[in-house]
Amino acid sequence: MEWLIAIVIGVMTATGVFLTLRARTFPVVLGLTLLAYAVNVFLFTMGRLNTGLPAVIDATQPGYADPLPQALVLTAIVIAFGMTAFLIVLALKARSELGNDHVDGIHLAEDEESLKSTVPPKKAIKRSGEIE
Amino acid sequence: MLIETFLPVVLPLISGIIILIARAGGIGLQRILSLLALLALIIVNISALQVSVQMPPQVYALGNWVAPFGIVLVLDQLSALMVTLTSVLAMAALWFAVRQEIDDKGAHFHTLFHIQLFGLNGAFMTGDVFNLFVFFEVLLLASYGLLLHGGGRLKTRAGLHYVALNLVGSTLFLFAVGALYGILGTLNIADMAAKITLLPEADQGVVAAAGLMLLLVFGIKAAMFPLYLWLPQAYSNTTAPVAALFAIMTKVGLYAIIRVHGTLFADQAGDLANIHIPWVLWLGLITMLFAALGAIASRGLREQIAYLVLASVATLLVGIGINSEQAMSATIYYLIHSTLVAGGLFLLAEWIRQGRGEMQDQFARAGAMPKAVLVGSVFMFAMVAMTGLPPLSGFVGKLLILSSALEHNDFFWILCVILIAGLLLIIAAARSGSLMFYNVLPQEACHTVDGKEICKIPERLELKGGSSVFGLLAVSMILVVLANPFKEFTDSVANQLDDKRIYGEQVLQLQTIENLRKELVE
Numbered sequence: 001m002e003w004l005i006a007i008v009i010g011v012m013t014a015t016g017v018f019l020t021l022r023a024r025t026f027p028v029v030l031g032l033t034l035l036a037y038a039v040n041v042f043l044f045t046m047g048r049l050n051t052g053l054p055a056v057i058d059a060t061q062p063g064y065a066d067p068l069p070q071a072l073v074l075t076a077i078v079i080a081f082g083m084t085a086f087l088i089v090l091a092l093k094a095r096s097e098l099g100n101d102h103v104d105g106i107h108l109a110e111d112e113e114s115l116k117s118t119v120p121p122k123k124a125i126k127r128s129g130e131i132e
Numbered sequence: 133m134l135i136e137t138f139l140p141v142v143l144p145l146i147s148g149i150i151i152l153i154a155r156a157g158g159i160g161l162q163r164i165l166s167l168l169a170l171l172a173l174i175i176v177n178i179s180a181l182q183v184s185v186q187m188p189p190q191v192y193a194l195g196n197w198v199a200p201f202g203i204v205l206v207l208d209q210l211s212a213l214m215v216t217l218t219s220v221l222a223m224a225a226l227w228f229a230v231r232q233e234i235d236d237k238g239a240h241f242h243t244l245f246h247i248q249l250f251g252l253n254g255a256f257m258t259g260d261v262f263n264l265f266v267f268f269e270v271l272l273l274a275s276y277g278l279l280l281h282g283g284g285r286l287k288t289r290a291g292l293h294y295v296a297l298n299l300v301g302s303t304l305f306l307f308a309v310g311a312l313y314g315i316l317g318t319l320n321i322a323d324m325a326a327k328i329t330l331l332p333e334a335d336q337g338v339v340a341a342a343g344l345m346l347l348l349v350f351g352i353k354a355a356m357f358p359l360y361l362w363l364p365q366a367y368s369n370t371t372a373p374v375a376a377l378f379a380i381m382t383k384v385g386l387y388a389i390i391r392v393h394g395t396l397f398a399d400q401a402g403d404l405a406n407i408h409i410p411w412v413l414w415l416g417l418i419t420m421l422f423a424a425l426g427a428i429a430s431r432g433l434r435e436q437i438a439y440l441v442l443a444s445v446a447t448l449l450v451g452i453g454i455n456s457e458q459a460m461s462a463t464i465y466y467l468i469h470s471t472l473v474a475g476g477l478f479l480l481a482e483w484i485r486q487g488r489g490e491m492q493d494q495f496a497r498a499g500a501m502p503k504a505v506l507v508g509s510v511f512m513f514a515m516v517a518m519t520g521l522p523p524l525s526g527f528v529g530k531l532l533i534l535s536s537a538l539e540h541n542d543f544f545w546i547l548c549v550i551l552i553a554g555l556l557l558i559i560a561a562a563r564s565g566s567l568m569f570y571n572v573l574p575q576e577a578c579h580t581v582d583g584k585e586i587c588k589i590p591e592r593l594e595l596k597g598g599s600s601v602f603g604l605l606a607v608s609m610i611l612v613v614l615a616n617p618f619k620e621f622t623d624s625v626a627n628q629l630d631d632k633r634i635y636g637e638q639v640l641q642l643q644t645i646e647n648l649r650k651e652l653v654e
Binding site: 091097 | 276310
């Protein structure tokens with residue numbers, strides 16, 4: 001049981017990190033969602049894995065399932081849900097305003113002065129050319 | 133139980149909701165409500181500051197659930213100082229936004245502003261790590277809205293990066309909090325500190341890893357090297373009042389390091405004591421160098437100010453990293469100065485941006501701006517304060533930090549880096565000032581570059597919101613004139629922070645209200 005849970009959390013985190021590092025906004029959103037899932041399962045297991053125990057202390061039972069991580073997971077789910085919704089809307093806004101779904105958008109000459117220190121995302125231009 | 137222990141958190145939430153409902157009454161009604169609510173918040177916070185100075189840390193148990201089982205809000209001198217500082221800065225930013233009518237550029241500016249204050253004050257006052265996470269999310273969500281306020285593609289791009297990075301930070305925060313709970317079995321900061329003392333050796337590694345992961349999270353908020361890359365873009369592309377308010381946002385990360393790491397990994401932690409200190413010190417020094425180089429390399433004024441904010445964060449990190457009571461006092465003094473002056477500078481940059489027409493705040497030659505003498509003098513005053521030249525408060529703050537560094541083993545490196553970076557910052561500020569105010573194009577040399585008439589400047593420049601700019605910058609002078617009383621106050625804050633025992637006792641020995649009543653009856 002412990003091995004299974006550990007592997008599940010590990011794979012989800014690794015996938016999440018990989019997707020978050022992608023250059024397109026949709027994989028990034030998916031990656032952050034997967035990271036949120038991984039952390040939710042992780043929080044859940046922090047109350048220790050056990051079965052058949054009551055949620056509240058019961059004198060007839062040998063122990064109890066820690067209810068606090070479950071409350072934390074509920075809070076974390078709600079927050080992650082809201083944040084993901086916001087991120088998706090922002091990604092759509094970026095798609096329409098920046099011209100494509102690269103996280104840096106299309107690089108325009110007029111931005112050059114105001115972009116200042118950032119490195120121009122050359123790949124974005126090339127890729128957007130391919131798409132168009 | 134005093135009302136000052138919860139009003140700084142609850143008041144902005146209530147006013148945010150009321151302003152949301154008042155939307156039907158138009159922007160005028162929202163402005164009046166918003167300013168009045170903020171004024172009330174300042175009064176409450178000053179009263180809280182007074183309470184904190186006169187009494188030991190005051191604790192409020194939410195829902196009458198005592199620590200460590202419930203969530204507590206703690207009002208001690210540091211948290212009272214932070215909420216007061218936030219509300220003063222917020223007042224200046226809000227007044228500027230109203231006078232410049234920036235709040236009218238998009239919906240819900242005032243609501244988001246107050247929810248932002250709710251998140252900030254909550255993060256400053258909570259005594260529970262998971263609650264700190266929740267308040268971080270509240271302040272972040274409001275800051276996303278404020279950052280994007282007004283719209284524009286550069287804002288959207290900077291916003292996307294900022295949101296994605298902070299979501300990763302939130303995930304790491306949860307991993308760290310989960311691991312700490314799994315080992316220590318509690319989330320209350322004072323209780324965690326007590327549990328770490330009794331930690332068996334086998335579990336120390338996990339707690340150390342979780343503690344340093346928390347440092348990473350707070351490092352993202354505080355813009356510590358190498359996690360600062362989001363800051364210059366986000367701060368230089370957003371509107372001026374929001375950038376001014378964000379001057380306190382980096383300080384939330386620093387505050388969290390002082391509060392959480394300073395309490396958990398204090399001397400009582402045995403082998404784990406001060407595990408975060410070398411990281412904070414050396415990463416602070418590296419941040420300092422990169423901030424100075426960034427300020428020199430900036431191509432616009434707002435970007436340069438963002439790097440100056442980064443330099444002040446780095447100075448504060450070094451102050452925390454020196455890890456002595458004297459250094460903490462100096463750090464808090466510098467924190468008051470850098471927050472308010474940086475806020476004033478961002479507001480001033482908006483005037484300069486408006487005055488220079490097409491070239492905005494870019495470091496390129498343009499026509500002479502109207503009222504250049506007044507704006508230029510204020511700019512020089514602000515830069516003298518920010519870069520730490522005498523006679524203003526930046527100098528006093530840096531002097532205090534450096535003199536406390538003399539007792540540190542690595543004082544040579546600390547002094548070297550801070551002084552060299554300080555010189556670079558002065559060069560950068562002098563360069564940008566002379567470029568914008570002296571090296572102007574004469575009228576006959578006008579030409580167009582890329583379709584922009586580079587010396588086309590507005591004929592008149594109305595310096596709206598002057599009281600905000602002058603008020604914030606005047607604090608720099610007040611901090612010098614009243615340096616002794618301020619130093620005595622920061623000494624007492626540092627002293628209270630150093631005495632972890634009282635904080636723990638106050639939090640953990642709080643009784644429920646019924647128990648108190650029973651005792652009184654008996």
